[in-house]
Amino acid sequence: MPAQEIEYRPFHTDRHTAFRCQLQAFIAREIAPYVDAWESERVFPASLRRKAAEVGVLGAGFPEEWGGIGGDIFDKLIVKEDLARFGAGGVRLGLTTHCIALPPIIAVGSDALRQRVLPPVFRGDAIAALAITEPDGGSDVANLTTTAERSGDSFVLNGEKTFISSGCSADFYTVAVRTGAAGVDGISLLLVEKGTSGFTQERQDLMGWRSWDNATLRFRDCRVPAENLIGAEGKGFRLLMQNFNEERLGNAAIMLGAAKACWEDARQYAGERVVFGRPLAANQTIRHKLVEMRSLIQAVQASLDVAALRFQQGETPIAEIAMTKNLAARTYEFCAAEAVQIHGARGLVTGERVERLFRESKILSIGGGATEVLNDLAARQLGL
Numbered sequence: 001m002p003a004q005e006i007e008y009r010p011f012h013t014d015r016h017t018a019f020r021c022q023l024q025a026f027i028a029r030e031i032a033p034y035v036d037a038w039e040s041e042r043v044f045p046a047s048l049r050r051k052a053a054e055v056g057v058l059g060a061g062f063p064e065e066w067g068g069i070g071g072d073i074f075d076k077l078i079v080k081e082d083l084a085r086f087g088a089g090g091v092r093l094g095l096t097t098h099c100i101a102l103p104p105i106i107a108v109g110s111d112a113l114r115q116r117v118l119p120p121v122f123r124g125d126a127i128a129a130l131a132i133t134e135p136d137g138g139s140d141v142a143n144l145t146t147t148a149e150r151s152g153d154s155f156v157l158n159g160e161k162t163f164i165s166s167g168c169s170a171d172f173y174t175v176a177v178r179t180g181a182a183g184v185d186g187i188s189l190l191l192v193e194k195g196t197s198g199f200t201q202e203r204q205d206l207m208g209w210r211s212w213d214n215a216t217l218r219f220r221d222c223r224v225p226a227e228n229l230i231g232a233e234g235k236g237f238r239l240l241m242q243n244f245n246e247e248r249l250g251n252a253a254i255m256l257g258a259a260k261a262c263w264e265d266a267r268q269y270a271g272e273r274v275v276f277g278r279p280l281a282a283n284q285t286i287r288h289k290l291v292e293m294r295s296l297i298q299a300v301q302a303s304l305d306v307a308a309l310r311f312q313q314g315e316t317p318i319a320e321i322a323m324t325k326n327l328a329a330r331t332y333e334f335c336a337a338e339a340v341q342i343h344g345a346r347g348l349v350t351g352e353r354v355e356r357l358f359r360e361s362k363i364l365s366i367g368g369g370a371t372e373v374l375n376d377l378a379a380r381q382l383g384l
């Protein structure tokens with residue numbers, strides 16, 4: 001590996017590397033040539049999902065028993081990092097929301113639920129989403145207000161969720177609801193299926209991730225069979241907290257991949273663009289920008305790989321994961337801003353990769369747990 005190569009992944013095995021090569025070939029063939037058109041038209045090609053399933057993009061890191069292709073957390077992170085680096089945010093999102101929706105079902109769902117949901121999602125025939133956030137409370141998950149009251153052999157849902165990824169497109173929704181009293185012990189998880197009476201979706205357009213959908217969900221006397229309960233009643237909050245750890249590792253991987261794309265484009269442009277009779281990169285100021293970008297990227301990569309290894313080994317390094325996600329968010333925002341700056345006005349042109357990367361760079365310092373809230377979480381974990 002050349003000394004300047006950005007990749008040094010000591011915890012990736014030969015199997016991970018082989019999977020990554022296969023994945024990158026798939027992205028280069030099936031995604032990269034079309035991604036700008038999909039983003040500007042705000043479309044996601046229906047045929048892509050099954051093709052992605054065939055090369056293991058959907059099932060990577062998930063149990064073979066339920067239709068996944070096996071592997072571990074590193075496989076899941078490879079998918080997220082490389083889709084973000086070589087694809088686009090919207091396409092990546094369209095292929096990965098099940099990664100945050102399915103873990104509770106895999107961990108504690110009944111076999112009947114697993115059988116109904118998991119194989120079709122991993123085959124690319126169905127889409128799964130996770131619905132926690134509400135209009136009156138995103139960060140404050142413990143105080144969510146969507147109710148699910150027991151009525152015979154059903155739960156009846158009332159309330160609203162918002163900013164839900166795959167909110168319009170999903171077939172299966174893992175929904176956080178209040179089945180009991182105020183506080184964390186009153187929270188449960190329920191599977192809600194598209195088409196259930198009293199359940200509607202409304203698309204929201206955000207400034208990034210344009211080729212996939214985000215939506216507000218509404219539940220009005222929506223009746224869901226009691227057997228759709230995921231795990232035990234009142235145990236939902238703990239499941240969500242466990243889920244957040246894996247989600248935040250994934251968020252960090254996405255931002256690492258995106259920051260690398262910023263660095264690669266900035267470096268190439270700085271070498272090609274001639275200003276005042278010499279390449280931009282001949283200026284020390286520009287070289288320093290590139291080195292600062294690269295330094296932060298290397299720090300995120302090392303932090304992510306260590307946190308992922310600990311997670312893989314059965315630890316729950318909550319503070320490290322929160323800090324890694326926050327470092328990745330700062331790094332991506334910094335790299336995107338510098339990449340556009342190095343491109344000058346060209347960095348603002350629609351269709352330039354750095355323009356899209358910059359537009360998308362704010363999303364994950366909010367989504368998946370906002371920076372301030374994760375700093376608070378880390379502070380508590382560190383006993384500060």
Ligand SMILES: Cc1cc2nc3c(=O)[nH]c(=O)nc-3n(C[C@H](O)[C@H](O)[C@H](O)COP(=O)(O)OP(=O)(O)OC[C@H]3O[C@@H](n4cnc5c(N)ncnc54)[C@H](O)[C@@H]3O)c2cc1C
Pocket residue numbers: 129130131132133137138139140162163164165166206209214363366367368369370371372373376
């Ligand atoms: C693109 C995108 C996709 C998303 N997908 C999903 C999804 O699939 N499912 C889902 O359930 N949710 C999803 N979300 C929602 C996301 O998880 C929430 O936006 C996030 O949890 C923050 O909640 P909020 O936006 O309501 O901000 P708020 O909770 O209103 O917070 C607003 C700001 O105040 C800060 N803040 C809050 N509390 C404190 C405090 N105590 N001290 C200091 N600052 C504080 C926050 O950090 C934030 O910056 C998505 C969001 C985005 C942007």
